[in-house]
Amino acid sequence: MSAQRAITQIEASQAMPADVPLRRIGLGGLLAATARRHPARIAVIDPADKPDWSGRPAITWTYAAASEIVERLARGLRSWRLPPGSRIGLCLPGSAESALAILAVEAAGHVACLLPVSWDEDRLLAAAQGVALSAILTQARLGSAAPAERMCTVAARYFGLRYLAAFGPDVPDGVINLDRFVLDGPAEATAGSPAPAGIISFVGGDPNRPVYRSGESVVAAAAAHLVAARVAPAERILSLIGPHDLRGLVTGLASALVAGATLEAMPLFDGAAFAATLRRPVPTHLVAPAFLEKNLAGRDLPAELRSIALVHRAPARFPGRSRVVGGPQSLRLDTVIDTMAFDETAILSGRRGSPGDLALVLGKPERLALPPSLMTLHRGPDGRIAFRGQACAATTLQRGSPQNALNEIWHDTPYAAVLFAGLATAIEAAVPSEALASPEIVAVA
Numbered sequence: 001m002s003a004q005r006a007i008t009q010i011e012a013s014q015a016m017p018a019d020v021p022l023r024r025i026g027l028g029g030l031l032a033a034t035a036r037r038h039p040a041r042i043a044v045i046d047p048a049d050k051p052d053w054s055g056r057p058a059i060t061w062t063y064a065a066a067s068e069i070v071e072r073l074a075r076g077l078r079s080w081r082l083p084p085g086s087r088i089g090l091c092l093p094g095s096a097e098s099a100l101a102i103l104a105v106e107a108a109g110h111v112a113c114l115l116p117v118s119w120d121e122d123r124l125l126a127a128a129q130g131v132a133l134s135a136i137l138t139q140a141r142l143g144s145a146a147p148a149e150r151m152c153t154v155a156a157r158y159f160g161l162r163y164l165a166a167f168g169p170d171v172p173d174g175v176i177n178l179d180r181f182v183l184d185g186p187a188e189a190t191a192g193s194p195a196p197a198g199i200i201s202f203v204g205g206d207p208n209r210p211v212y213r214s215g216e217s218v219v220a221a222a223a224a225h226l227v228a229a230r231v232a233p234a235e236r237i238l239s240l241i242g243p244h245d246l247r248g249l250v251t252g253l254a255s256a257l258v259a260g261a262t263l264e265a266m267p268l269f270d271g272a273a274f275a276a277t278l279r280r281p282v283p284t285h286l287v288a289p290a291f292l293e294k295n296l297a298g299r300d301l302p303a304e305l306r307s308i309a310l311v312h313r314a315p316a317r318f319p320g321r322s323r324v325v326g327g328p329q330s331l332r333l334d335t336v337i338d339t340m341a342f343d344e345t346a347i348l349s350g351r352r353g354s355p356g357d358l359a360l361v362l363g364k365p366e367r368l369a370l371p372p373s374l375m376t377l378h379r380g381p382d383g384r385i386a387f388r389g390q391a392c393a394a395t396t397l398q399r400g401s402p403q404n405a406l407n408e409i410w411h412d413t414p415y416a417a418v419l420f421a422g423l424a425t426a427i428e429a430a431v432p433s434e435a436l437a438s439p440e441i442v443a444v445a
Helices: 003-012 027-037 050-054 063-078 096-107 121-131 147-157 178-183 215-229 246-259 271-278 290-296 358-363 433-437
Strands: 042-045 060-062 087-090 111-114 135-139 163-167 199-202 210-213 236-239 262-265 284-289 305-313 336-342 346-351 376-379 384-388 394-396 411-420 423-429
Touching (some): 027 063, 027 096, 027 215, 042 063, 063 178, 096 111, 121 147, 199 246, 215 246, 215 305, 215 336, 246 262, 246 336, 290 305, 346 358, 358 423
Parallel strands (some): 236 262, 305 336
Antiparallel strands (some): 199 210, 336 346, 384 411, 411 423
16 A cells, blocks of 8 residues: 555545544555565665674565565464464564564464563563563564563563564574574465454553554554655655654554555664665655754755654654754754654654644644544643544553454543644643642642
């Protein structure tokens, strides 16, 4: 599915009521569709310095090759005979293995649980227990760290973990070698793919605050982001944000698959390597943390750079909007996109200077030009922002609770827009209305 086709579907559904779901499709279905039509198109590119920190070669995967490797990995996961919808943790950097593992878990009919590689043993243990993980996929080496060995310690403390697997080299004893799944003969055709089971991520990197969303909701969130980003088929998304939460997954892998584009990620940032990668002669859409704007301001950017998506995480303050050369926060680029992550609930994107500018939309929510079935937002009586629609259908996950995230209900966030002359200048934590009404509540410094 291309970005143009996704946007056309959005435009065609403008009159749809909020409770009508978009077409059910997962990330794996998008990968397979592009692999059939454009098998030689590049899907995922590893960073050139990958051998230095992982001991693994840097590989460029076509859509056809990626689709086959995903099926081989999925076949290996299916051999574990876990119940459908089991929760499998993924503790991987944002390289090709991470993308392929997310897709393989979906293809095997399980729920992918995104575990940040920066977590220590105690946080990993808390997450594994809290969401009842049945298995974890990780990597043997990450620079000086050894994630697979760390997971062995977690497995010794959590007996519910039935399988532990890692990409090599030097996979520890007792850990399943995922490379063997890839090399173990041709992939077998399956009799239809299971419905995408969804993902689990964590609010603010807190292992005690897991959130579940369906696979269709992930695709819908990417489609909403692409309305602003406008990534064309075969163009490149260069992402500096790993797929460890909703913001990284939606703006990176999910957007690339919805658009039929290429994803190149840089899990470990290096200034010189980034400059060289950015200047490769290919149409590129950069995804970067918002704090990097000041580093990019005033620089001569490559002509091939089509857009920069600056990803904020609420609460956040919007920077100055000057485009005057040498001015504060000035970026010498026509297309700058602000993307705001409201925890794991919603991703809201808008082009600066356009009718979809987030300063305008958050000032007047009715300006949001998306179909109600995809996303709607409003401000409550206490100013808090709430979302509704398939792109933000998420639910707090409790161990053993049903995974039920309804599109038609409002999902409140703890954030409110700071307004000046009708424009949003920042997103801040809101004070609940019940706190304002209670004289016994005292603010603590």
